[in-house]
Amino acid sequence: MKIFREALTQGYGQTFSVNKMIFEHKTPHQHLVIFENERFARVMALDGIIQTTERDEFIYHEMLTHVPAFAHGNLQNALIIGGGDGGILRELVKHKTIQTITQVEIDQTVIDTCREYLPNHSHGAFDDPRLDLVIDDGMNFVSSTNRRFDLIISDCTDPVGPGEVLFSTSFYQACKDCLREGGIFVAQNGVPFFQPEELTQSSKKLQSLFTDSTFYGVAVPSYVGGIMTLAWATDNRSIRHITVDKLTMRFQESAIETHYYTPEVHLAAFSLPGYINRLISG
Template identity: 55%
Template sequence: MTQTISERLYEGYAQTFEASELLFEVRTEHQHLQIFETPALGRVMMLDGIVQTTEKDEFIYHEMMVHVPLFAHPKPRRVLIIGGGDGGILREVLKHPEVEQVTQVEIDQSVIDLCRQYFPNHSQGAFDDPRANIVIADGREFVAQCQDRFDVIISDSTDPMGPGEVLFTSDFYADEKRCLNPGGIMVAQNGVPFLQGDEITTTWRRLTPLYQDASFYVAPVPTYVGGFMTLAWATDDPALRRQSAADIASRVQAVQRQNPEFRPRYYNEDVHVAAFALPNYIRALLN
């Protein structure tokens, strides 16, 4: 039976989905999870009433979260993922043959289990890859206690509310910085600046005391309504954000020679460079 399900992330504004079938709904220890089928976007997952991923447009978000930092870094051997229980980030990281180990920290085992069942194309077997180390734990506590070091850290968290709120604090960013190798890169989901501008300003102010180069890059993900989504970027090597398309293309080609199955649907070297060109309304939030 067809029903409508609305996301009300912003006051006075909502997007509504025609759900042809509610496939699964549960309140876990940490959050309210819904998975439903739609005619336009395929399967959709919501956590606490907020859209997390859809079958149709997930590739844009996951490719940009992963390939921008991994191709910007000259030798990304060890990667840490915070969140990302649907498996899309892990899937894209493991497409890089030079990556030797990926540690993924997800707070909710049920998210992984349900996404393996209802969104198998998100992970495509990535959770079973021998390079993947899956840790069920709170991401905030993990980085606070972690003694390992990583070349790239990807924070694929929910918005700064509920379980995801602690992943946007100054203490969390400082602990992430401690977990990075010299020259490492941290990227993080940071919302839609047209409607969540305060979040971008707050993140920028918290990152700039920690890193020599803190900024954002953008990606248009249709499901995340409001225009561009911003992805936070932080590193102590400012040159990594200013590489040419030719430099990035040479690394993409090197991966493709080792992994002929690497064929991104959104990401390429020109998109990589252009993503760091911020519109003026986003620049104005960095003050």
Template identity: 50%
Template sequence: MSDTKSETWVTERLHDHYAQSLRADAVLYDSKTDHQRLKVLQNGTFGRILTLDDVVQTTEGDNFIYHEMLTHVPILAHGHAKRVLIIGGGDGGMAREALRHAAVEQVTMVEIDAGVVDFSKEYLPMLSQGAFDDPRLNLVIADGAAFMRDTEDKFDVIIVDSTDPIGPGEVLFSNSFYGHAARALSEDGIIVTQNGVPFMQGDELTGTLRAFQALFTDCSCYLATIPTYAGGPMAFGWGSHSKAAREVSQPVLEARFAAAGLTAEYYTPEVHKAAFALPGYVKKLFP
């Protein structure tokens, strides 16, 4: 942190040649857990901001984009998802959106760090909005890679809500992890992954897609623009044992969206379909 004219700014240096700074009107939480350094900052534009090791993870202001696109896209594309697995997601935002689907019978959330869950309940309750109290949520405090390796359950949708591939999140980008995930998917299941900002982190997307090409009948990625994930649109990896889910028509998505009774701030069936239209520089990252 650096103080300039009594203002405190926090600078994220995730990328080698680019940084972003956010003004911290207040530091509400600052503590080191067994796995990482957690901070909650207050910002005039984004509200409360969660950082892990000084890298922005989610904000009160724009988290809805990330969470809606990683849940509603695969769940509505699937059409009859009953069992959802979230790897990571300790702030509860992903569970919040997945549980808005009444047809989903169980959401299993595997978070490595109990400290993230505990402080999120206290300092970021607007993200989970009661998700931790939903009886359909099965919260497992464990290493996500080990859980995926050992589970014998089948899931209709797997959401990898990981940090960037550094520190505890690195193993969630490995070929062995994706292989175990492919085995844990139901016959027409879908896996979606956080793959960073491809303009800045192209190798991350290429690595995931290379693994997906070997494991799935259908693989691609889709995009969404999230202000605090700076450097262009964010990519979400997509893998499925069936091509049918990505080919679902917009009218069918509209019917499913209406039937689910969802309200969303970013997701629409039109955005769903358009998100798979990729610019040239992203297409070039496909192996």
């Protein structure tokens, strides 16, 4: 049986049995593969690094979307950077207050491939009339657009190749400039047990720009190494300290069905282990 070996971290890696190779293609930006695995169902990798799996994607996508969405409480305009598999978009369209969703993805092939071979990720969300899909470099878009957003979600790859600029101070500054008053920026920020420098550097950059900047955690089985950190940044200090009662009210009124997210998990996610807090504080 063929084996897929991910080597994100020097000296350590994980392997997946490949029951069937579904798709393999070298796009203008990256090497994309989708294969079937008996434990995770269909798995997508870019440049040899696991990006998403059918079995556990709901954990990541729900937490990166619903934590800022329910904290804000009245999203009208949202921006997704990356997210070509459609999972973030699928969760965002569930929020009925949203009037427009702009998604900027650098690689059209990722979207087309995932719509065909990972259809449950987007679940038809690419056909939502509120969506404005832009094929462009995320950095180029945020540095040149006049649009303003209540929420920006950076669903990017790790800081190598096309994703490297999405961890830069200039990108964070441009995103801040695109936020409306009280808006929130969130982003995936790696697994700090294996990628501590990524967390420390992001923390320094975001703290220099935003009044309230921290991280919250989630454990996704296919992202090995324990807790993954998700960046949180806003100039509204109070929005992170919303009560569980208010979150529960918003969650119930939305009638959104989730498989991982709950108001209690929302608040608990900001309570991080000591080693992660020390990395955040530098």
